Amino acid sequence: MRDTTMAASAAVDLVKVYGTGPTAVRALDGVTVGFERARFTAIMGPSGSGKSTLMHCLAGLDKATSGQAMLGGTDLTRQPDRVLTKVRRERIGFVFQAFNLLPQLTAAQNITLPLDLAGRRPDPGLYDHVVGVLGLGDRLRHRPSELSGGQQQRVALARALLARPEVVFADEPTGNLDSRTGAEVLAFLRSSVRELGQTVVMVTHDPGAAAYADRVVLLADGRVAGGVDNPDGASVTEALRSLAVTR
Ligand SMILES: Nc1ncnc2c1ncn2[C@@H]1O[C@H](COP(=O)(O)OP(=O)(O)OP(=O)(O)O)[C@@H](O)[C@H]1O
Secondary structure, eight states: OOOOTTOSEEEEEEEEEESSGGGOEEEEEEEEEEEOTTOEEEEEOSTTSSHHHHHHHHTTSSOOSEEEEEETTEEGGGSOHHHHHHHHHHHEEEEETTOOOOTTSOHHHHHHHHHHHTTOOOOHHHHHHHHHHTTOGGGTTSOGGGSOHHHHHHHHHHHHHHTOOSEEEEESTTTTSOHHHHHHHHHHHHHHHHHHOOOEEEEOSOHHHHTTSSEEEEEETTEEEEEEESOOHHHHHHHHHHHHHHO
Protein backbone atom coordinates (compact mmCIF):
# COMPACT_ATOMS: atom_id res chain seq x y z
CA MET A 1 0.00 0.00 0.00
CA ARG A 2 1.65 3.18 -1.19
CA ASP A 3 -0.94 5.52 0.39
CA THR A 4 -0.14 5.47 4.10
CA THR A 5 -3.00 7.70 5.29
CA MET A 6 -5.72 4.99 5.30
CA ALA A 7 -3.52 2.20 6.61
CA ALA A 8 -4.07 0.28 9.85
CA SER A 9 -0.34 0.73 10.47
CA ALA A 10 2.19 2.79 8.57
CA ALA A 11 5.76 4.03 8.61
CA VAL A 12 6.40 7.48 7.14
CA ASP A 13 10.04 8.30 6.40
CA LEU A 14 10.96 6.26 9.45
CA VAL A 15 14.57 6.38 10.60
CA LYS A 16 16.08 4.39 13.46
CA VAL A 17 19.70 4.85 14.43
CA TYR A 18 21.17 2.65 17.16
CA GLY A 19 24.09 4.16 19.08
CA THR A 20 26.06 7.31 18.30
CA GLY A 21 29.33 8.33 16.67
CA PRO A 22 31.36 6.05 14.42
CA THR A 23 29.69 2.87 15.70
CA ALA A 24 26.12 4.12 15.02
CA VAL A 25 23.94 1.74 12.98
CA ARG A 26 21.22 3.16 10.72
CA ALA A 27 18.81 0.23 11.02
CA LEU A 28 15.95 2.08 9.26
CA ASP A 29 16.95 4.60 6.62
CA GLY A 30 13.72 6.39 5.64
CA VAL A 31 11.06 3.67 5.40
CA THR A 32 7.64 4.64 4.06
CA VAL A 33 5.13 1.80 3.87
CA GLY A 34 1.48 1.21 4.77
CA PHE A 35 -0.24 -1.95 5.95
CA GLU A 36 -3.85 -2.19 4.81
CA ARG A 37 -6.71 -3.13 7.09
CA ALA A 38 -7.96 -6.72 6.96
CA ARG A 39 -4.93 -7.82 5.01
CA PHE A 40 -2.04 -10.16 5.80
CA THR A 41 1.36 -8.66 4.97
CA ALA A 42 4.74 -10.35 5.35
CA ILE A 43 7.97 -8.38 5.83
CA MET A 44 11.01 -10.11 4.37
CA GLY A 45 14.62 -9.25 3.60
CA PRO A 46 18.18 -10.32 4.35
CA SER A 47 19.45 -10.64 7.90
CA GLY A 48 20.11 -7.17 9.33
CA SER A 49 17.86 -5.40 6.79
CA GLY A 50 15.73 -3.87 9.57
CA LYS A 51 12.67 -6.14 9.67
CA SER A 52 12.49 -6.52 13.45
CA THR A 53 13.38 -2.87 14.00
CA LEU A 54 10.53 -1.77 11.71
CA MET A 55 8.06 -4.05 13.45
CA HIS A 56 9.21 -2.93 16.91
CA CYS A 57 8.83 0.75 15.99
CA LEU A 58 5.38 0.16 14.44
CA ALA A 59 4.27 -1.77 17.53
CA GLY A 60 5.46 0.84 20.01
CA LEU A 61 8.13 -1.48 21.45
CA ASP A 62 10.97 0.77 20.31
CA LYS A 63 11.24 4.51 19.63
CA ALA A 64 12.19 5.65 16.14
CA THR A 65 14.83 8.37 15.73
CA SER A 66 12.71 10.39 13.28
CA GLY A 67 9.69 10.02 11.03
CA GLN A 68 6.28 8.68 11.98
CA ALA A 69 5.12 5.26 13.17
CA MET A 70 1.36 5.42 12.74
CA LEU A 71 -1.21 3.11 14.32
CA GLY A 72 -4.40 4.31 12.68
CA GLY A 73 -4.35 8.05 13.40
CA THR A 74 -1.88 7.85 16.30
CA ASP A 75 1.79 8.69 15.78
CA LEU A 76 3.54 6.35 18.24
CA THR A 77 6.79 8.31 18.02
CA ARG A 78 5.09 11.21 19.82
CA GLN A 79 3.53 9.27 22.70
CA PRO A 80 4.94 9.08 26.22
CA ASP A 81 5.77 5.60 27.57
CA ARG A 82 2.62 5.57 29.70
CA VAL A 83 0.46 5.93 26.57
CA LEU A 84 2.54 3.40 24.61
CA THR A 85 1.98 0.80 27.31
CA LYS A 86 -1.77 1.32 26.99
CA VAL A 87 -1.62 1.25 23.18
CA ARG A 88 0.32 -2.04 23.19
CA ARG A 89 -2.11 -3.58 25.64
CA GLU A 90 -5.35 -2.37 24.10
CA ARG A 91 -4.77 -1.84 20.40
CA ILE A 92 -2.08 -4.32 19.34
CA GLY A 93 -1.76 -8.11 19.45
CA PHE A 94 1.66 -9.77 19.58
CA VAL A 95 2.85 -13.21 18.52
CA PHE A 96 6.54 -13.88 19.09
CA GLN A 97 8.81 -16.72 18.04
CA ALA A 98 9.37 -17.56 21.72
CA PHE A 99 5.61 -17.57 22.53
CA ASN A 100 6.09 -15.22 25.56
CA LEU A 101 3.38 -16.75 27.75
CA LEU A 102 3.37 -16.17 31.50
CA PRO A 103 4.48 -19.50 33.03
CA GLN A 104 2.50 -19.20 36.25
CA LEU A 105 -0.83 -18.65 34.48
CA THR A 106 -3.03 -21.28 32.84
CA ALA A 107 -3.69 -21.22 29.11
CA ALA A 108 -7.11 -19.66 29.73
CA GLN A 109 -5.61 -16.98 31.99
CA ASN A 110 -2.90 -16.21 29.43
CA ILE A 111 -5.53 -15.88 26.70
CA THR A 112 -7.62 -13.36 28.60
CA LEU A 113 -4.72 -11.49 30.24
CA PRO A 114 -4.66 -8.44 27.90
CA LEU A 115 -8.42 -8.02 28.29
CA ASP A 116 -8.22 -8.51 32.07
CA LEU A 117 -5.52 -5.82 32.28
CA ALA A 118 -7.67 -3.49 30.21
CA GLY A 119 -10.71 -4.20 32.41
CA ARG A 120 -12.61 -5.64 29.45
CA ARG A 121 -14.62 -8.84 29.24
CA PRO A 122 -13.94 -11.27 26.39
CA ASP A 123 -16.66 -11.57 23.76
CA PRO A 124 -17.96 -15.08 24.68
CA GLY A 125 -18.80 -15.97 21.08
CA LEU A 126 -15.34 -14.98 19.86
CA TYR A 127 -13.66 -16.76 22.80
CA ASP A 128 -15.46 -20.02 21.99
CA HIS A 129 -14.74 -19.61 18.29
CA VAL A 130 -11.02 -18.92 18.73
CA VAL A 131 -10.51 -21.63 21.35
CA GLY A 132 -12.51 -24.10 19.24
CA VAL A 133 -10.75 -23.40 15.94
CA LEU A 134 -7.37 -23.57 17.65
CA GLY A 135 -8.27 -26.88 19.33
CA LEU A 136 -7.46 -25.58 22.81
CA GLY A 137 -10.68 -26.63 24.54
CA ASP A 138 -9.07 -29.46 26.55
CA ARG A 139 -5.88 -27.51 27.31
CA LEU A 140 -7.29 -24.41 28.96
CA ARG A 141 -6.37 -25.41 32.53
CA HIS A 142 -2.80 -26.38 31.60
CA ARG A 143 0.19 -24.15 32.25
CA PRO A 144 2.59 -23.36 29.38
CA SER A 145 5.18 -25.90 30.63
CA GLU A 146 2.53 -28.61 30.19
CA LEU A 147 1.88 -27.66 26.54
CA SER A 148 3.76 -28.46 23.33
CA GLY A 149 5.39 -25.63 21.35
CA GLY A 150 2.54 -25.67 18.85
CA GLN A 151 -0.05 -25.54 21.61
CA GLN A 152 1.78 -22.65 23.29
CA GLN A 153 1.84 -20.72 20.02
CA ARG A 154 -1.88 -21.38 19.58
CA VAL A 155 -2.48 -19.94 23.07
CA ALA A 156 -0.42 -16.89 22.02
CA LEU A 157 -2.55 -16.57 18.85
CA ALA A 158 -5.77 -16.79 20.87
CA ARG A 159 -4.41 -14.13 23.26
CA ALA A 160 -3.49 -11.86 20.36
CA LEU A 161 -6.82 -12.21 18.55
CA LEU A 162 -9.34 -12.19 21.38
CA ALA A 163 -8.97 -8.49 22.08
CA ARG A 164 -9.76 -7.72 18.38
CA PRO A 165 -6.64 -5.53 18.12
CA GLU A 166 -6.21 -3.07 15.28
CA VAL A 167 -3.09 -4.98 14.19
CA VAL A 168 -1.52 -8.33 15.08
CA PHE A 169 2.27 -8.16 14.77
CA ALA A 170 3.88 -11.59 14.43
CA ASP A 171 7.68 -11.90 14.61
CA GLU A 172 8.81 -15.23 13.10
CA PRO A 173 5.74 -16.96 14.61
CA THR A 174 6.68 -20.35 13.16
CA GLY A 175 10.41 -20.11 13.92
CA ASN A 176 10.26 -22.61 16.80
CA LEU A 177 7.69 -24.96 15.28
CA ASP A 178 7.91 -28.05 13.07
CA SER A 179 6.62 -27.54 9.54
CA ARG A 180 3.21 -29.16 10.08
CA THR A 181 2.48 -27.16 13.25
CA GLY A 182 3.86 -24.04 11.59
CA ALA A 183 1.46 -24.54 8.67
CA GLU A 184 -1.46 -24.76 11.11
CA VAL A 185 -0.44 -21.50 12.78
CA LEU A 186 -0.13 -19.75 9.41
CA ALA A 187 -3.46 -21.11 8.21
CA PHE A 188 -5.06 -19.77 11.37
CA LEU A 189 -3.51 -16.32 10.88
CA ARG A 190 -4.79 -16.43 7.29
CA SER A 191 -8.31 -17.36 8.41
CA SER A 192 -8.31 -14.59 11.05
CA VAL A 193 -7.81 -12.13 8.20
CA ARG A 194 -10.49 -13.73 6.03
CA GLU A 195 -13.12 -14.45 8.69
CA LEU A 196 -12.52 -11.82 11.38
CA GLY A 197 -11.15 -9.02 9.18
CA GLN A 198 -7.99 -9.00 11.29
CA THR A 199 -4.97 -6.99 10.07
CA VAL A 200 -1.79 -9.06 10.37
CA VAL A 201 1.83 -8.00 9.81
CA MET A 202 4.40 -10.80 10.04
CA VAL A 203 8.20 -10.84 9.86
CA THR A 204 9.52 -14.07 8.38
CA HIS A 205 12.58 -15.55 6.67
CA ASP A 206 10.55 -18.37 5.15
CA PRO A 207 9.15 -17.93 1.59
CA GLY A 208 6.67 -20.73 2.34
CA ALA A 209 5.33 -18.77 5.33
CA ALA A 210 5.21 -15.54 3.31
CA ALA A 211 3.06 -17.33 0.71
CA TYR A 212 0.17 -17.27 3.22
CA ALA A 213 0.19 -13.46 3.06
CA ASP A 214 -1.65 -11.15 0.63
CA ARG A 215 1.50 -9.16 0.05
CA VAL A 216 5.21 -9.25 0.82
CA VAL A 217 7.18 -6.08 1.58
CA LEU A 218 10.91 -6.45 0.97
CA LEU A 219 13.50 -4.59 3.00
CA ALA A 220 17.20 -4.21 2.25
CA ASP A 221 19.69 -2.04 4.15
CA GLY A 222 16.95 -0.34 6.13
CA ARG A 223 14.92 0.67 3.07
CA VAL A 224 11.90 -0.68 1.22
CA ALA A 225 13.36 -2.58 -1.71
CA GLY A 226 10.23 -3.88 -3.42
CA GLY A 227 7.14 -5.96 -2.92
CA VAL A 228 5.25 -9.00 -4.17
CA ASP A 229 1.44 -9.09 -4.42
CA ASN A 230 -0.37 -12.42 -4.04
CA PRO A 231 2.92 -14.16 -3.32
CA ASP A 232 3.72 -17.82 -3.71
CA GLY A 233 6.88 -19.60 -2.61
CA ALA A 234 8.48 -19.30 -6.07
CA SER A 235 7.77 -15.58 -6.60
CA VAL A 236 9.06 -14.73 -3.11
CA THR A 237 12.22 -16.79 -3.57
CA GLU A 238 12.82 -15.08 -6.93
CA ALA A 239 12.28 -11.60 -5.43
CA LEU A 240 14.73 -12.36 -2.61
CA ARG A 241 17.25 -13.69 -5.12
CA SER A 242 17.05 -10.59 -7.34
CA LEU A 243 17.39 -8.45 -4.21
CA ALA A 244 20.65 -10.24 -3.38
CA VAL A 245 21.90 -9.74 -6.95
CA THR A 246 21.13 -6.00 -7.13
CA ARG A 247 22.66 -5.11 -3.77
N1 LIG B 1 19.64 -2.86 20.05
C1 LIG B 1 20.47 -2.70 19.00
N2 LIG B 1 21.63 -2.02 19.16
C2 LIG B 1 22.46 -1.82 18.11
N3 LIG B 1 22.21 -2.26 16.86
C3 LIG B 1 21.10 -2.93 16.65
C4 LIG B 1 20.16 -3.20 17.70
N4 LIG B 1 19.11 -3.89 17.18
C5 LIG B 1 19.39 -4.06 15.88
N5 LIG B 1 20.57 -3.49 15.56
C6 LIG B 1 21.18 -3.45 14.21
O1 LIG B 1 20.25 -2.87 13.33
C7 LIG B 1 20.26 -3.55 12.07
C8 LIG B 1 18.88 -4.09 11.75
O2 LIG B 1 18.57 -5.09 12.71
P1 LIG B 1 17.20 -5.91 12.69
O3 LIG B 1 17.23 -6.84 13.86
O4 LIG B 1 16.07 -4.96 12.59
O5 LIG B 1 17.30 -6.71 11.32
P2 LIG B 1 16.47 -7.97 10.83
O6 LIG B 1 16.22 -7.75 9.38
O7 LIG B 1 15.30 -8.19 11.71
O8 LIG B 1 17.54 -9.13 11.01
P3 LIG B 1 17.36 -10.71 11.25
O9 LIG B 1 16.70 -11.22 10.01
O10 LIG B 1 18.77 -11.19 11.38
O11 LIG B 1 16.55 -10.88 12.50
C9 LIG B 1 21.32 -4.62 12.17
O12 LIG B 1 22.54 -4.10 11.63
C10 LIG B 1 21.46 -4.83 13.66
O13 LIG B 1 22.75 -5.27 14.01
